[in-house]
Structures are given as structure tokens and as C-alpha cells.
Amino acid sequence: MTITQLYYVLAVAENQNFTKAAEKCFVTQPTLSMQIQKLEDELDILIFDRSKKPIELTDVGKKIVNQAKNIVNESYRIKDIVDQQKGFIGGEFKLGIIPTVMPTLLPMFLKTFIKKYPKVKLIIEELTTDEIISRINEGHLDAAIAATPLLNENIKERVLYFEPFVAYIPKNHRLHATTKINTSDLEIDDMLLLEDGHCFRDGVINLCKVLKDHTDHSFQLESGSIETLIKLSNEGLGMTLLPYLHTLDMSEKNKENLHHFTEPSPAREVSIIYHKSELKMQIIEALQDVISGIIRGAIAFQNVEIISPLPKKQSVLSN
Structure with missing residues (x-):
């Protein structure tokens, strides 16, 4: 029995096809089948x-x-041990990022990280939280950046930052004249949401459900992008909530519609997450250091309440 044979077995189990598995393993189909x-x-x-x-x-x-799966993962750990002993930070690293974090965070840290760690080949993919969890468990992602806590026993989390929710309220809205708003001011029926599958959507629903008991069928208008939500809000179709980093590069005209919450501000916890097997930890720690160092200058909020990103959760974690 060899590790290579087990690796081939995993490839066939995943692809349910010998030919596709051979292509993924870069060997001929007869070679894979024979092993x-x-x-x-x-x-x-x-x-x-x-x-x-x-x-x-x-x-x-x-x-x-x-x-x-356990044996193949443990075999990879041997190379990790050698790399760490040599102080080597390099090689291929597959990173997933949720859609509401990718466009704001990635431009902030990517250039710095590449310059500091030129031997790391980052392969970055935008994925939903459910897709990320599945791919981490299957060994197809080395780590990801997502809203936490996820309460998944197979996944470890390292907090990068807390990102407050900011209300975007157009001029014709009942709350526009309010300087600072409370969660009790929110009415779910006039809230524009991201479409199903986005954890930020679930966070907004959980925030509103802290005080009100509503069901998802109350929502009539949903979108796949935050930019679309802002445009719809400007058309007078409702208010929306945004992650703080999305507000930094707004036009001055749109910034007039931003309203912050009274403290403690509702916020999401954004973390780098990875499998409990802890492979490639030297690269994970390097990512954490670079991102944490950059984000400190952009987000200075500390007095926050962390809203769960999990669907149907109503609990609020205090920081």
C-alpha cells in the first residue's frame, strides 16, 4: 500500500470517473487504474x-x-515540517474569500503580501461560506477568509478584524434624518437584502430578528451584489446595511446616506479559517500578519457586538 495509491483512490471517489481522476492526478488512466x-x-x-x-x-x-483522507493529509504534514524547519514560506496556496469581503479586503493586502512573500503562489477564488467549508473539508482549499464564528468542529478560526454594519438610508426614507440609529429602528420589511447564499444576508436577518420575529418570505427584493443594493436604495426602494469597508470608497454624494449605529455597533467577525489538520500553517500565519497589520489602519472600532453569520441564528456574541 502506498500514499500514491490512496491519493488515486481519493481522486476517483471525488470525480466518480477514472478518466477524470487520472487527468486531475496528471497520470494516464491505465496507470491510475492499475495502481x-x-x-x-x-x-x-x-x-x-x-x-x-x-x-x-x-x-x-x-x-x-x-x-x-487522514493518511494523505498527514503525509503532507511531513513536507510542512521540513519547510518550517528551513524557514521556507512558499509554494502553492489555495485561498477562498467570501463575496462580501473579496472586493474590499483583497486590494488592501494582496500587493503587500506578494511583495513580502514572492515564493508563495496564491490561487484565490471567490466562494460562498458553504462552498468554502465543503472545499476545506475535501482538501481543495488551504484556507479561506470568511465571517465567523462558524461553529464547525473540523475548522479552526483566527480572527482578523471586526467590521461594523453601516446603514445606507436614502433621503426619502423615514430614518434618513436620524443621526445615529439603533437596531430597534430597523424594520425588516423595507430592508434590501443580498440574495440567498450570502452570509452577510444571514447576518442582517439575524440582527433584525434579535428584536423582531420575521420570516424570510417578508423580503420582496434581493440582489447578488452590494453595489446593486445601493443603486436600488437610491431609487427609493428601501434601505440596506453595508459592511464598513464597502463605505470607504463611496462617492461623497452616496456617503451622505450613511448612518452609523449607536455603540456597541453591530458587526461581523472576519477570520482566516483552515482545517483542523493545520497544514501550511507558516503561510496562514503570514497571511494573518499581513492582513492584521494593514486592517488596523482602516478599522479602529472596538466597541461592537458580533452578529452570527449562520442562518436562523439569533444569538449575539459580545466583544
């Missing part, structure tokens, strides 16, 4: 039911795949 066949012969069992289309794991195959 898996050797492993099955050695163990005297079938890992895959080849009669099914697409290919499926047998019952014992499912157990083998779960164990193979």
Missing part, C-alpha cells in the same frame, strides 16, 4: 463498484476513503 487494482488485490476487497454509472464506492470503500 487502484493493485491496492484492491492487496486488501482483497473492492473499493469501487464499477458497474454503477457514475462509479460508486462500496460500503467498505467509503470507510477506506475516510481513512485515506
